[in-house]
Amino acid sequence: MPLKITAGVMLVLALIPGLPKFSFFLLAGIMAYLASRAPQPGAADLKTPEIVADKKKVDPQQQIEALLKLDEISLEVGYALVPLVDQAQGGQLLQRIRALRRHLALQLGFLVPSVHITDNLKLRPREYTILLRGVEIARWEMQPDRVLAISSEPSAPPLEGLATMEPAFGASAVWIVPGLQEQALANGYAVVEQTSVLATHLAEVIRQFAHELLTRQEVKRLLDAIAETQPKLIDELVPRLLTLGEVQRVLQQLLREQVSIRDLSSILEALLETAPANKTQVALVESARQTLGRSLVQPLLGEDRKLKVLTLDPQIEHEFLRQVDPQLQIEGALTAGAPPLRRILESLQKLVGDRVALSSTVLLCNSPVRFHLRRLLEPFIPRIVVLSPLEIPPSISVQSLGVVR
Numbered sequence: 001m002p003l004k005i006t007a008g009v010m011l012v013l014a015l016i017p018g019l020p021k022f023s024f025f026l027l028a029g030i031m032a033y034l035a036s037r038a039p040q041p042g043a044a045d046l047k048t049p050e051i052v053a054d055k056k057k058v059d060p061q062q063q064i065e066a067l068l069k070l071d072e073i074s075l076e077v078g079y080a081l082v083p084l085v086d087q088a089q090g091g092q093l094l095q096r097i098r099a100l101r102r103h104l105a106l107q108l109g110f111l112v113p114s115v116h117i118t119d120n121l122k123l124r125p126r127e128y129t130i131l132l133r134g135v136e137i138a139r140w141e142m143q144p145d146r147v148l149a150i151s152s153e154p155s156a157p158p159l160e161g162l163a164t165m166e167p168a169f170g171a172s173a174v175w176i177v178p179g180l181q182e183q184a185l186a187n188g189y190a191v192v193e194q195t196s197v198l199a200t201h202l203a204e205v206i207r208q209f210a211h212e213l214l215t216r217q218e219v220k221r222l223l224d225a226i227a228e229t230q231p232k233l234i235d236e237l238v239p240r241l242l243t244l245g246e247v248q249r250v251l252q253q254l255l256r257e258q259v260s261i262r263d264l265s266s267i268l269e270a271l272l273e274t275a276p277a278n279k280t281q282v283a284l285v286e287s288a289r290q291t292l293g294r295s296l297v298q299p300l301l302g303e304d305r306k307l308k309v310l311t312l313d314p315q316i317e318h319e320f321l322r323q324v325d326p327q328l329q330i331e332g333a334l335t336a337g338a339p340p341l342r343r344i345l346e347s348l349q350k351l352v353g354d355r356v357a358l359s360s361t362v363l364l365c366n367s368p369v370r371f372h373l374r375r376l377l378e379p380f381i382p383r384i385v386v387l388s389p390l391e392i393p394p395s396i397s398v399q400s401l402g403v404v405r
Contacts, residue, residue, distance in 0.1 A: 003038060007031035070134045072113035072213055075202065080125035081142065084195050085117055093117075096199040104203065108210050108255065109262030110218055115202070128198060130205050132212065138205050140167040142194050146175040149189040157187040167197070168204040208382070211252040214261075219248045222264055233268055241275040242284075250284045257374060258385075259289065259296065266291050286367045286388065293391040300362055300385060306397045309387065310351055312365035312373070313405045316344070320369040341376055344404060348381070351402040362387060363404065 007028045014024035083089040097115050104112045123129065126142040149159055150166050150173045161176035176184060181191050192200070206213070223244070227234040238244060250271065251261050261267060270291040271284055278284075289296065302308055352361055360383045365373060367388040374386040392398060 003031050003035035007035060071116040071131075072133060072215075073206065073209075074116040074118065074131045074134075075128060076118055076120040076123060076131065077128045078123040078125045079119055079121060080144070081128055081194075081198075082119055084198065091195075093195050093198065096195060097202070100199055100203050104206055104210075106262070107260060108207070109260045109264065110210075110214055110222060112206060112210075113213060130202060132209055137209065138167070138201065140201060142197070143175040145177070147178055147181060147191055147193050148197050149174045149176050149180075149184040149191050151187075151189045153188060156189065159184055159187065159189065167201040207258065211256040214248065214252050214255060216244060216248050219251060220244060222261075223247070226265055226268065230265060233265065233272065237268055237272045237275070242271060242279065246279070246281075246284075247271065249281055250288060253281065253285045254288060256378075257289075258383075259292065263292060263295065282368045282371045286371060290367075290388070290390045294393050296387070297392055297396055300387075301396070306399045307362070307392065308399045308401050309362045309364040310348070311400050311403050312363060312369070313403055316404070317365055317369045320372060341380075344377075345380055347404045351404065360385060364389065364398070364400075 010024045010028035010031060013019055014021045014028060077085060082091075084091045084093045087094060094117075097117075101112050101114070120129070124141060126144060128140060128142075129136050130138040143162060146161070148164075148166065149161070150171050152171055154172065156172075159174045159176055159180060161174040161180070164173050164175060165171070166173040174184075174189075176191075184191050223234055223238060238247060247268075251267070254261055254267070267288045270287045274283055274287040297307060300307055348361065348363075361381065362385045363373070363377075364387050367390060370386050370388045374384070377384050377386070
């Protein structure tokens with residue numbers, strides 16, 4: 001339509017005396033020709049239904065690929081827990097998980113994958129499961145119309161309710177009716193509603209399996225972000241000294257030991273200094289930890305700003321050093337004749353108490369024994385912290401609470 005109007009205007013101008021008739025007639029003819037070649041107004045509208053119809057046709061292969069796709073981490077809930085998720089029914093779990101992902105990203109140092117939430121009719125009405133790439137890694141069941149009262153003190157006054165164990169940290173807890181909430185608070189209990197229980201459990205599971213959630217693609221994204229501000233660091237390290245996979249394994253081991261990788265530039269600097277001499281995973285991890293020593297020790301300090309630790313008997317360290325196979329140090333393995341682990345656990349139990357498996361014990365021993373001992377104790381005491389003296393800043397005062405013999 002604009003072309004037709006332009007052709008008409010050119011024709012009118014050609015009829016005005018004094019103006020160049022040939023030029024305006026020529027322009028009018030060109031505009032009329034272009035208008036005749038332009039698509040008709042209804043042509044696109046006629047094709048639109050066909051395009052929409054094609055989009056509605058789903059490729060069977062795409063359907064199969066969608067079924068085969070595994071979510072990094074997913075949450076399945078019983079039908080009675082759907083109101084916790086459904087925002088239309090006042091559920092706040094989705095908001096809590098969004099805030100949780102932001103908090104974990106700041107705490108762990110990488111972007112945690114989104115959590116896929118679905119209902120599962122095979123579960124009990126108030127049961128939920130947490131899955132990692134389709135495999136169940138945690139399961140728990142809520143109680144209807146109750147809140148959870150948690151006490152870290154074994155001698156807390158008893159409450160009327162259903163005794164249980166808090167799922168995230170294994171602390172003693174009681175399911176109580178909401179009317180007993182004030183009494184529980186007065187007795188020193190922490191009272192949490194069911195959404196908080198589920199969100200806390202999910203957060204702790206993500207922390208525990210963070211090393212498996214750190215994919216190679218995410219490591220590449222982190223390195224690309226560092227390269228924007230420190231390109232020389234990345235050029236010298238990857239791939240000249242270490243491959244992307246080797247850097248990923250070091251970062252995964254740090255996360256496995258509950259060490260944040262947020263200060264990634266410092267970690268890469270440590271790897272750059274160590275890799276030319278020793279590329280084993282043990283050496284690289286120990287170097288990175290020593291660089292992050294201040295941030296490792298800070299959360300472990302008591303109210304008196306002292307670091308309270310259990311020390312390892314030197315004889316045990318010598319036995320570890322003698323029996324560590326240098327050819328297996330990349331995987332952190334020990335030979336079959338390693339010091340009896342049962343005796344070490346019994347000694348820890350004598351020093352810490354019966355709840356040693358749930359405690360955040362700090363054990364002090366030299367490197368590289370620290371690396372291997374942490375791997376051996378992890379299945380039995382997941383929250384144990386094993387430090388090397390080289391990781392403790394000189395300004396920190398260390399207090400020994402006993403010797404593991």
